[in-house]
Amino acid sequence: MNIGGGDEYDGRTRTSDYAPGASEGSRTTTRTRLPGNEAGGTGSRPPTRPGRSLITVVAVVVLLIAAIAFANRGGGGGEGGAPADDSRGRDSRAQPTAPTGEKPVKNSSDATIPSGFAHTEQGAQSAAANYAVALVSADMMKKSERREIIDQIYAPGQVDATLRKMDKAYSPKFLSKIGLDKDGNPAEGVEFVSRTVPVGTKVRKYNDDSARLDVWCTGVFGNAGKKSTNPVRNDWFTLSLALEWTDGDWRVQDFSQKEGPAPVNGDNRAAGAKEISDAVNKFGGFTYAR
Structure with a gap:
């Protein structure tokens, strides 16, 4: 099979490419395709190998899995699996209501109205x-x-x-x-x-x-x-x-x-x-x- 497209190879000699205007059956060329280990001589074109496409797909999948694993590990915490401070390096405009890790107020919990707000x-x-x-x-x-x-x-x-x-x-x-x-x-x-x-x-x-x-x-x-x-x-x-x-x-x-x-x-x-x-x-x- 020719993965790259074109005519199929069935292991037999075949004819193709009739000349324009020629009567049906008149041949202009006779072409024989042989497997790579049978095509002797120099300059013979090697057959397309489907293994290359498969290897490419596998390589892309492996890279994606590695990238996801790295991202997950990077978003985690420090020692002991403690959550890391995710406020650094993050665009606050993308998440305007996300917690920043700063305590909003410093006064006691029984106060009627909060006070002690950050000077920011x-x-x-x-x-x-x-x-x-x-x-x-x-x-x-x-x-x-x-x-x-x-x-x-x-x-x-x-x-x-x-x-x-x-x-x-x-x-x-x-x-x-x-x-x-x-x-x-x-x-x-x-x-x-x-x-x-x-x-x-x-x-x-x-x-x-x-x-x-x-x-x-x-x-x-x-x-x-x-x-x-x-x-x-x-x-x-x-x-x-x-x-x-x-x-x-x-x-x-x-x-x-x-x-x-x-x-x-x-x-x-x-x-x-x-x-x-x-x-x-x-x-x-x-x-x-x-």
């Missing part, structure tokens, strides 16, 4: 995400809890002015509009819900002393209860935060909020008031992100 761009992102959760939480509706939040996350020079601004924003009129009394409490048999989930962060500006970031968020907001006139609904919004590095941590200078971007609503069945209330009580919120 990632630390600023983590701080912004956590502060977004605190700034759009149910505790902001009550004056005493609101003061505690502002004291913890704002730069010292901005606390008093921010408290005055917040007290004005969370006026009795506004609280009544969302179904709460002047002290930020819901009616009897109703549970107020305001929980924020950061979806992503974007650094607009960063240096060692300050940072400006956007935090894209979703969340649930409203009152869960049969008598509620402000049912719990989903919301999408973006917080823009200006942070400064002060007293060994990132603190808020100012923030603003705008709607969206919001995806198309899905076909999810809306849960009843009791389901929402049970979910809020049974599912704890996260204390930090990223």
